[in-house]
Amino acid sequence: MLTISQVSERTGLSPYTLRYYEKVGVLKEPKRKEGGARSYSESEVSFIQCLNGLKRLGMSLEEITEFFRDGCVMEKIQQGEDLAKLSPSLNKRTEILTKHLAELEAKKKELETIMALTREKLAMYDALAKGAAEEKNGSGARE
Amino acid sequence: MLTISQVSERTGLSPYTLRYYEKVGVLKEPKRKEGGARSYSESEVSFIQCLNGLKRLGMSLEEITEFFRDGCVMEKIQQGEDLAKLSPSLNKRTEILTKHLAELEAKKKELETIMALTREKLAMYDALAKGAAEEKNGSGARE
DNA sequence: GCTTGACTTCGAGCCGGCTCTAACCTTTAA
DNA sequence: TTAAAGGTTAGAGCCGGCTCGAAGTCAAGC
Numbered sequence A, B: 001m002l003t004i005s006q007v008s009e010r011t012g013l014s015p016y017t018l019r020y021y022e023k024v025g026v027l028k029e030p031k032r033k034e035g036g037a038r039s040y041s042e043s044e045v046s047f048i049q050c051l052n053g054l055k056r057l058g059m060s061l062e063e064i065t066e067f068f069r070d071g072c073v074m075e076k077i078q079q080g081e082d083l084a085k086l087s088p089s090l091n092k093r094t095e096i097l098t099k100h101l102a103e104l105e106a107k108k109k110e111l112e113t114i115m116a117l118t119r120e121k122l123a124m125y126d127a128l129a130k131g132a133a134e135e136k137n138g139s140g141a142r143e
Numbered sequence C: 001g002c003t004t005g006a007c008t009t010c011g012a013g014c015c016g017g018c019t020c021t022a023a024c025c026t027t028t029a030a
Numbered sequence D: 001t002t003a004a005a006g007g008t009t010a011g012a013g014c015c016g017g018c019t020c021g022a023a024g025t026c027a028a029g030c
Helices: A004-011 A015-024 A042-056 A061-067 A073-078 A083-137 B004-011 B015-024 B042-056 B061-067 B073-078 B083-136
Strands: none
Touching: A004 A015, A004 A042, A015 A061, A042 A061, A042 A073, A042 B083, A061 A083, A073 A083, A083 B042, A083 B083, B004 B015, B004 B042, B015 B061, B042 B061, B042 B073, B061 B083, B073 B083
């Protein structure tokens, strides 16, 4: 059993963040020692690592909470749990990931649009700046 | 001369937002009427429209403030101001836009990375879900 | 017995970009 | 004359995701 700062070291999340995640419901409350200190198991650590994986996908804490509503499925599978029984959870997960991917795609389109606009504007200022430089040099080749 | 709500209608920014922009320094203080009410000119409206253009590029208020430190150059040009005199402003603007574009490109790369990761994870869950469905159907073709 | 260090809690603060409330003031029309 | 429709200000609240401060508790070592 691990303390919060040991879990912090092994997951890269600060104790602050771990407690915060607990508060907002993305992590469930761990057992406590007599003194009241949190006491985490190995499987809780791997759950958090799994969670970190989803954060890397840019998912919000809300999405992640929803994703994990049935616990850490990958672990259950590794423990040899019946695949058929997990089917609804798996379906929900592919659904959430599909939706997330669609959001990312939308974001990318949006980003490409504003990049195109930025390039346009940049080209305009660039052309003006060049014109200004020429005028300064007195060359004034055109006209 | 226009009131704040007239400017709001013509620019799509709420009076709240206009006052907020003034407070954080992206808009400069307009003239006041006797009563103390803000009184905007047409050129202030076109400045704000220009500002909206930059917002559409995803620029932060801080970047926009910096961009407009020398006023609305496009307008000065239209008013026939000497292009050579504006050269430093124009150079600064192309510089800011170039930097902004680089940031957008970085963001896009990042986004592409997490999209690839998401697709991977999705493929995995998808495969598992299919496997679970097969097991449920009793077919169990393999093994 | 006392200090030290790690834990606990609650609540506040931070970021950026608004958005709104409250209390007040001004102009205009009935 | 007074009420409604605008305007003004300072300051608070909101979002998500932390991050921290203060004050308290607890176990271990000197």
